[in-house]
Amino acid sequence: MKKELRLSGTGGQGLILAGIILAEAALLDGKLAIQSQSYGPEARGGSSKSEVIISDKAIHFPKVTKPNLLLAMSQEASKKYSEDLTAESILVTDSLFVQTLPAHSGKVYELPITHTAKEVLGKALFANIIALGAIVKLTGIVSEESLINAVLNRVPKGTEELNKKAIQLGMDLIK
Amino acid sequence: MSKILLLQGNQAVVEGAIAAGVKFFGGYPITPSTDVAESLAEQLPRVGGKFIQMEDEIASMGAIIGAALTGKKVMTATSGPGFSLKQELIGYACMAEIPLVIVNVQRVGPSTGQPTSPSQGDVMQARWGTHGDHWLIALTPASVSECFELTLRAYALSEKYRVPVILLMDEIIGHMREKIELPENYDEIPKVERKLPTCPPEEFKAYATDESLVPAMPPFGSGYRWHVTGLVHDETGFPKGTPAATLSATNRQHDKLYNNLDDIVEVENYAMEDAEYAIVAYGGAARAAYEAVDLARAGGMKVGLVRPITIWPFAEKQIKALASKVKHIMVHELNYGQYVLEVERVVKGAVPVTLFAKYDNDPATPDAILAEMKKAFK
Numbered sequence: 424m425k426k427e428l429r430l431s432g433t434g435g436q437g438l439i440l441a442g443i444i445l446a447e448a449a450l451l452d453g454k455l456a457i458q459s460q461s462y463g464p465e466a467r468g469g470s471s472k473s474e475v476i477i478s479d480k481a482i483h484f485p486k487v488t489k490p491n492l493l494l495a496m497s498q499e500a501s502k503k504y505s506e507d508l509t510a511e512s513i514l515v516t517d518s519l520f521v522q523t524l525p526a527h528s529g530k531v532y533e534l535p536i537t538h539t540a541k542e543v544l545g546k547a548l549f550a551n552i553i554a555l556g557a558i559v560k561l562t563g564i565v566s567e568e569s570l571i572n573a574v575l576n577r578v579p580k581g582t583e584e585l586n587k588k589a590i591q592l593g594m595d596l597i598k
Numbered sequence: 599m600s601k602i603l604l605l606q607g608n609q610a611v612v613e614g615a616i617a618a619g620v621k622f623f624g625g626y627p628i629t630p631s632t633d634v635a636e637s638l639a640e641q642l643p644r645v646g647g648k649f650i651q652m653e654d655e656i657a658s659m660g661a662i663i664g665a666a667l668t669g670k671k672v673m674t675a676t677s678g679p680g681f682s683l684k685q686e687l688i689g690y691a692c693m694a695e696i697p698l699v700i701v702n703v704q705r706v707g708p709s710t711g712q713p714t715s716p717s718q719g720d721v722m723q724a725r726w727g728t729h730g731d732h733w734l735i736a737l738t739p740a741s742v743s744e745c746f747e748l749t750l751r752a753y754a755l756s757e758k759y760r761v762p763v764i765l766l767m768d769e770i771i772g773h774m775r776e777k778i779e780l781p782e783n784y785d786e787i788p789k790v791e792r793k794l795p796t797c798p799p800e801e802f803k804a805y806a807t808d809e810s811l812v813p814a815m816p817p818f819g820s821g822y823r824w825h826v827t828g829l830v831h832d833e834t835g836f837p838k839g840t841p842a843a844t845l846s847a848t849n850r851q852h853d854k855l856y857n858n859l860d861d862i863v864e865v866e867n868y869a870m871e872d873a874e875y876a877i878v879a880y881g882g883a884a885r886a887a888y889e890a891v892d893l894a895r896a897g898g899m900k901v902g903l904v905r906p907i908t909i910w911p912f913a914e915k916q917i918k919a920l921a922s923k924v925k926h927i928m929v930h931e932l933n934y935g936q937y938v939l940e941v942e943r944v945v946k947g948a949v950p951v952t953l954f955a956k957y958d959n960d961p962a963t964p965d966a967i968l969a970e971m972k973k974a975f976k
Contacts, residue, residue: 443775446775456776457775458776459775461714464713464714482776484885484886485776485885488964488965
């Protein structure tokens, strides 16, 4: 089964890293994955998207055309990157940033991702890992074990416990 | 033993460079090629190599030419604006026959263009960017694994033929990450080394050749002395302006490559066995084309993909053969139409050649290519 995910928001939110982690988790599960991104020339700010395709079979075209899931972590991204959503697509938004939902007939999860990062872990920069926890709980796209291992392979030493907690917090956002 | 990694195309180029034995990089960072410089800055010192960020792209070319003359395998990496600046010294490297590899990760141009958007607009520049009659090799990878393999191959060809090799990538392949399996130990990878002279230094003539037409190249500092010049020279390496010397130098620089096209030119055929129609696409644009072919096949259309891996010299023999096999050829590229001109030149009207050009920052989707094929292949 081919699954296509688009993680979008503002440059600096760590969404490219989140996409890399998800793709690496898929490889740990023994699947194939491609991660690609699109962003403007700005180093911070500006809309950015990170796309991940996961499949058991060879993936040729690296860009997402039929998103199974869109994560939108800014108001602008929720508008800009939601045009190709279908009724089957899942839309996940960060409720701190997305006040107006784009037109979408499928499932919507408005989650306090960055709010939780700030309130519980004291730093907004854990938002991307919390988002991954929520996405994996929601879709089962990779195993929880591979997600944890992929996160731990990528984060700085000494932050392992906080990042594990971030994954759990993300999973707990999905009832 | 091998390791499985998720790597960017640009990072796979770096792994290929280290595996090939590159010991010098001179460059100036530019999106979307910056990862090549960034990774090599970290990796080269670990293998006893040198990394220098030069003041600009022209100086970077000069630096790698100098380093190559000391016997090292060398690399520079850039994108369109930097590739333009490198052209003068690419010509010098062609004339002086210096083996080196230039990575050009194409972005939208001309000028500053769109730094983070994919394009294949430098195809003709890779061939004709520097002035004068000259010949070189350009390779175009279409996957992260192929970035590694073609970097190795770029060095093998560059050393064997003493010629600049351009690794002509695009933003799609350079930036995307996919699975790659790499050998644990690069020492096991066979390395191609340049030919050394067999005569003593006092008898050495810098550009004397055997039937291979490729002169031996001793490193500076080894006792062999020779004159390196961008002027037309005879076999001593010193300038010579006679018609006979010019004719001989020009012909040899052409023939050393074009007598060996079967060794140099590589083309992949995908679903071509029973194909009645063909799409020709390369690099990042080929990724959508594979999927479009699968979709078309599922709908009963007998179409296949011909993917040039060696983009220069042009795959003349393969495209000629294609024209006698299929009823219609479509060329898909991420520019206004460049490679298609060569396809048309060789096909000579034997079958229709249609261009599907895409030049609006986004690659064509498989569905878009399928729609174009349905229109063209009736």
